[in-house]
Amino acid sequence: MNTKGATPEQYGLDTGGLSSLQIEVARKLMPIISTGRWAVGEKISDAALAREFGISRTPVRQVLQFLAEIGTVAQTDNRGFTLVRPPPVDENVDELVPPSEVDTLYRQIMHARANGLIGSEASETELLEYFGTSRGTVRRTLIRLSAEGLAERRDGHGWRFAECLDNRQAVNESYAFRAIIECGAVMEDTFCADPEALEALEREQTALLNAPLASIEGSAWFEANARFHETVVSWSNNRFLVQSIRRQNSLRRMTEYAEFAELSEAGVRKAARDHLAILEAINTDDRKLASAILFRHLSRSPAGAAVTPGRIED
Amino acid sequence: MNTKGATPEQYGLDTGGLSSLQIEVARKLMPIISTGRWAVGEKISDAALAREFGISRTPVRQVLQFLAEIGTVAQTDNRGFTLVRPPPVDENVDELVPPSEVDTLYRQIMHARANGLIGSEASETELLEYFGTSRGTVRRTLIRLSAEGLAERRDGHGWRFAECLDNRQAVNESYAFRAIIECGAVMEDTFCADPEALEALEREQTALLNAPLASIEGSAWFEANARFHETVVSWSNNRFLVQSIRRQNSLRRMTEYAEFAELSEAGVRKAARDHLAILEAINTDDRKLASAILFRHLSRSPAGAAVTPGRIED
DNA sequence: TTTTGTATTATCGATACATATAAATCACTT
DNA sequence: AAGTGATTTATATGTATCGATAATACAAAA
Numbered sequence: 001m002n003t004k005g006a007t008p009e010q011y012g013l014d015t016g017g018l019s020s021l022q023i024e025v026a027r028k029l030m031p032i033i034s035t036g037r038w039a040v041g042e043k044i045s046d047a048a049l050a051r052e053f054g055i056s057r058t059p060v061r062q063v064l065q066f067l068a069e070i071g072t073v074a075q076t077d078n079r080g081f082t083l084v085r086p087p088p089v090d091e092n093v094d095e096l097v098p099p100s101e102v103d104t105l106y107r108q109i110m111h112a113r114a115n116g117l118i119g120s121e122a123s124e125t126e127l128l129e130y131f132g133t134s135r136g137t138v139r140r141t142l143i144r145l146s147a148e149g150l151a152e153r154r155d156g157h158g159w160r161f162a163e164c165l166d167n168r169q170a171v172n173e174s175y176a177f178r179a180i181i182e183c184g185a186v187m188e189d190t191f192c193a194d195p196e197a198l199e200a201l202e203r204e205q206t207a208l209l210n211a212p213l214a215s216i217e218g219s220a221w222f223e224a225n226a227r228f229h230e231t232v233v234s235w236s237n238n239r240f241l242v243q244s245i246r247r248q249n250s251l252r253r254m255t256e257y258a259e260f261a262e263l264s265e266a267g268v269r270k271a272a273r274d275h276l277a278i279l280e281a282i283n284t285d286d287r288k289l290a291s292a293i294l295f296r297h298l299s300r301s302p303a304g305a306a307v308t309p310g311r312i313e314d
Numbered sequence: 315m316n317t318k319g320a321t322p323e324q325y326g327l328d329t330g331g332l333s334s335l336q337i338e339v340a341r342k343l344m345p346i347i348s349t350g351r352w353a354v355g356e357k358i359s360d361a362a363l364a365r366e367f368g369i370s371r372t373p374v375r376q377v378l379q380f381l382a383e384i385g386t387v388a389q390t391d392n393r394g395f396t397l398v399r400p401p402p403v404d405e406n407v408d409e410l411v412p413p414s415e416v417d418t419l420y421r422q423i424m425h426a427r428a429n430g431l432i433g434s435e436a437s438e439t440e441l442l443e444y445f446g447t448s449r450g451t452v453r454r455t456l457i458r459l460s461a462e463g464l465a466e467r468r469d470g471h472g473w474r475f476a477e478c479l480d481n482r483q484a485v486n487e488s489y490a491f492r493a494i495i496e497c498g499a500v501m502e503d504t505f506c507a508d509p510e511a512l513e514a515l516e517r518e519q520t521a522l523l524n525a526p527l528a529s530i531e532g533s534a535w536f537e538a539n540a541r542f543h544e545t546v547v548s549w550s551n552n553r554f555l556v557q558s559i560r561r562q563n564s565l566r567r568m569t570e571y572a573e574f575a576e577l578s579e580a581g582v583r584k585a586a587r588d589h590l591a592i593l594e595a596i597n598t599d600d601r602k603l604a605s606a607i608l609f610r611h612l613s614r615s616p617a618g619a620a621v622t623p624g625r626i627e628d
Numbered sequence: 629t630t631t632t633g634t635a636t637t638a639t640c641g642a643t644a645c646a647t648a649t650a651a652a653t654c655a656c657t658t
Numbered sequence: 659a660a661g662t663g664a665t666t667t668a669t670a671t672g673t674a675t676c677g678a679t680a681a682t683a684c685a686a687a688a
Contacts, residue, residue: 019679021470047631055470056681061633078632078687125669136642147460156335156369156650157669163553170553176502177554184494239476239484240491243463244558333649333671361661370651375663392657392662439639450672470680471639 018066020100025053025063027097030087033072038083044073046081070096105133105141110150110254114164123158149247150254164254174248179298181244182229183291185236186282193235193282201228202279209272213265221268222253228275232282232294271297332380334414339367339377341411344401345533347386358387358395384410419447419455424464427475437472462565488562493612495558496543497605499550500596507549507596515542516593523586527579535582540566542589546596546608585611 018026029049038044046064050057064081067073072087088096099107108131112118118130128138142159145151150162163170185191204224208216226249233245274297281290332340343363352358360378364371378395381387386401402410412418422445426432432444442452456473459465464476476484499505518538522530540563547559588611595604 021680024469045631053469055468057632058680058682059470062679080632123669134642140641143457143460146457147466149461152461155338155367156373173552173554176504176552177558180494180498180502180555184498188490188494190490238487238490239463240487240558240562241494244491244554248554335650359661371662372650372652376649394662437639448672472681 018063018097019059020102021055021059022063022066023097023100025055025059026066027093027099028053029063029067030072030093030097033083034086036086040083040085042083043079044081044083101133101137102141102144105131105137106144109141109145109161113161114254118161120163121154121158121160148250149243150250162251164251174251175298178229178245178248179295181241181248182233182294182298185233185238185241186287186291186294188236188238188241190237191235191287192237197231197235198279198283201231202276204228205272205275205279209269209276213268216268225271225275226253232278235282332377332411333373334416335369336373336377336380337411337414339369339373340380341407341413342367343377343381344386344407344411347397348400350400352397354397354399356397357393358397360395415447415451416455416458419445419451420458423455423459423475432475435468435472435474462561488566489612492543492559492562493609495555495562496547496608496612499547499552499555500601500605500608502550502552502555504551505549505601506551511545511549512593512597515545516590518542519586519589519593523583523590527582530582536566539585539589546592549596 044064046057046060050060053060064073065075067087068075068081070087071084073081074084075081098104109118109127112130118127124135124138124142127142128135131138142151145161146153146159151159152162154160205228208221208224230242230245230249234242236242274293278290278293278297281287281293347358358378360371360374364374367374378387379389381401382389382395384401385398387395388398389395413421423432423441426444432441438449438452438456441456442449445452456465459475460467460473465473466476468474519542522535522538544556544559544563548556550556588607592604592607592611595601595607
């Protein structure tokens with residue numbers, strides 16, 4: 001691999017002139033359009049979107065102008081943007097709007113870590129040469145990893161990566177940890193479910209329960225689960241509990257890169273049923289029941305008999 | 315305020331020529347010497363210390379040379395360093411070895427936030443000018459805050475601080491979190507106390523129970539507590555539980571500086587008694603009892619009646 | 629009055645170079 | 659052989675500047 005003077009283009013990345021924030025916006029916006037929030041011909045307000053995303057109008061307008069170039073929207077003088085036709089299907093998104101450099105490197109590092117290609121410690125320069133990116137990208141990626149608890153600066157020089165959930169022991173500990181955190185969260189005095197969010201989760205889990213297995217993407221399944229657990233814990237209104245679950249999700253996401261968890265019919269349905277039962281219990285404010293189901297849900301059978309070794313079910 | 319070409323000295327910081335890593339080492343090393351690990355005249359091995367701290371010999375030697383300058387140790391040709399006399403009492407530590415710029419700014423930001431001097435959102439430049447430090451320091455401090463979940467980058471520009479870094483709320487959440495973690499740890503199947511460590515803790519806590527209040531250093535008290543809780547959780551044999559408590563301890567170590575936890579006779583004795591009762595229960599393997607005492611120990615009275623607002627008792 | 633388009637300003641990111649300093653190596657003493 | 663001191667090398671930091679771009683302010687149109 002060429003490690004010197006590498007430009008993004010060499011790696012097939014053509015950012016199409018969009019900045020990283022703009023890329024982020026584009027990748028958020030396109031699915032929204034796809035799901036039909038606006039009818040064809042309807043006006044799309046840049047100011048509203050800016051407010052929704054919590055940023056200024058400038059990057060939003062730039063993305064809309066980009067979408068105008070590819071014919072998704074049209075800009076009329078003094079009348080703003082209107083939808084012409086929904087953007088090309090989501091699968092092309094990566095091609096149309098490639099992930100930012102940081103996103104890419106983030107994935108590469110996670111992948112390399114999960115497969116043992118890089119050790120638990122590394123200096124910036126090492127990574128820089130190994131992946132052939134710029135120092136800044138490496139730096140920002142590491143900062144992001146550290147914000148998620150997946151890496152931390154060592155005293156002196158270099159970075160240390162979190163160990164991955166790469167062995168039976170670590171996975172078991174992770175489950176035990178989550179059981180403690182999540183059951184504790186549900187039983188907190190300050191726990192208070194948000195009805196809207198609860199309903200959204202119910203819809204999502206019901207869909208997972210009924211959809212044909214073949215139509216469920218592995219990553220979609222993972223993210224739905226992660227969202228379920230994180231949302232439930234967030235109702236505890238305790239930032240440290242939430243932070244812990246986020247970290248766990250990040251760790252689990254990382255191992256997901258290594259193994260392509262094949263979904264088993266039984267596992268998926270069981271998990272979705274559990275999730276729905278938990279939501280139901282929360283909805284009727286039977287927190288003890290919710291906690292009990294959660295505990296069982298997160299308890300691995302001690303022998304690990306029913307579970308393929310090293311596989312992550314939920 | 316002059317923001318260009320500013321040197322630490324202009325702000326009253328005299329780092330004594332020590333780098334941030336060296337400062338850290340010095341502040342770790344001096345208490346170790348104080349507790350009498352080495353007798354006067356005994357040799358202090360730089361290599362061993364470097365190994366212990368997980369860094370190279372270079373910064374350790376520089377610190378030792380600094381300690382030689384102030385007469386704590388002596389360097390003899392080809393015979394390394396030997397202890398001459400324990401370093402000046404801990405209270406002078408800040409004066410002798412001022413905290414690093416990042417440490418300082420960290421505390422300043424926490425303090426400013428807690429007192430409403432800065433809002434929940436701020437740009438780097440704002441902080442930079444407000445506190446009169448360098449860009450790099452601001453950056454690294456923010457990164458650290460974000461790693462601890464107390465701040466996060468906003469999309470676009472600027473940073474957002476955690477909702478209420480105003481301490482009351484955060485401290486309550488911290489207590490609730492620790493109660494969940496520690497009680498969960500004690501009740502784990504894999505929990506197994508190490509007799510030696512248990513005995514050591516008992517000795518330490520007994521000493522705290524009986525010592526005259528005036529003789530108890532605030533920081534020593536804090537560290538003993540931190541050690542107690544971390545050790546108990548470590549017996550759960552769950553790396554994630556241990557990690558969580560470590561993080562909590564380091565967070566508390568920082569906030570402790572912001573508020574000057576004055577020790578109250580009643581508080582100190584009560585805590586030490588609680589700790590001893592917990593150890594006793596663990597020793598007889600009555601884990602339910604241990605967990606119950608722990609829970610009460612970590613529960614703040616809801617009205618907060620007995621506790622000075624914003625004070626950290628344990 | 630609200631929304632849109634444009635101009636201005638503020639902030640951050642990228643880069644480069646000089647400096648500081650931590651790590652690694654090696655020779656020497658004990 | 660182990661530990662120490664000095665040297666070399668690698669790495670990170672500090673500072674400054676420039677350019678990109680996000681935020682904001684403002685003018686014009688609906």
